[in-house]
Amino acid sequence: MGIYIAGVTQPIIPGLADQPGVKSTMKAQVESVEKDTPAEKEGLIQGDVIKEAEGQRITDSVSLIAIIQEKVNRDPYAKINVVVDRNGQTLSKSFNTYKFKERSGNTEVEVNRIGVVLKTDGKISAAPLAAVGAGFTEMGSFASYYLGQLPGLLGYTVTHLHPPKGAAGPIGIFQVSGSVIQSNVSIFVQWIALLSVAIGILNIMPILPLDGGHVLLVLVESATRRKVPQRLKIALYAVGWVALGALIVMLTLQDLKII
Secondary structure, eight states: OHHHHHOBSSOOSTTGGGSTTOEEOOEEEEEEEOTTSHHHHTTOOTTOEEEEETTEEOOSHHHHHHHHHHHHHHOTTOOEEEEEEETTEEEEEEEOOEEEEEEETTEEEEEEEOSEEEEEESOEEOOHHHHHHHHHHHHHHHHHHHHHHHHHHHHHHHHHSSOOTTOOOHHHHHHHHHHHHTTOHHHHHHHHHHHHHHHHHHHTSSOTTSHHHHHHHHHHHHHHTSOOOHHHHHHHHHHHHHHHHHHHHHHHHHHTTOO
16 A cells, blocks of 8 residues: 555566556566567567556566566567557557576576566556555555466475475575665565565465464464364474474575575
């Protein structure tokens, strides 16, 4: 809610401008076009504004990157269809992508690009009353996404005995936070908001010693009107601690690139 009230000029949360009651003057404008890239071959020029990509409204570079990565992950040879505004004239363009390695904190990641450097102008903001609804809706949207990813992450870790690539542990989170805080306060606050929701959801998982495990015990005792035996509680605590400890160790080893 605070993010919406204060206003955001550099959103890192996709869809931040799409909530009801939110005002946005954001636009993703081409700052430069790199030579010998799909963007140059398709005739993109400096000053073009990317209005849509794959039928979705684009207001910032983060949204465009997310759409490109999502489509290319499904089909590496897919073309990215965009709608461009050039001085009031609407143009339709279609691009192939190419792979590019860039640094993210202390790690090197591979991304798909079309060959433009974008600058994001404008601001996303909401009046205090609208910010309440928008804040809760945005939090719910991210929580749903995170909940959908969590079972796959845990299942992959159990079956492969190591976390999937991209999952970060305490060291990885610390490294990303260090990189983010060097950007600006607005970006750092958005990162903290996402991190807080993720930790909150993890904490309500029905596993002891997490809060969700305690809630589950209370519900069981309320439903059966009987106390869970102390020995069973101790056993559940032990299993939970071992599972959480193993997960943290594996994530830390992955952060350190040992596994």
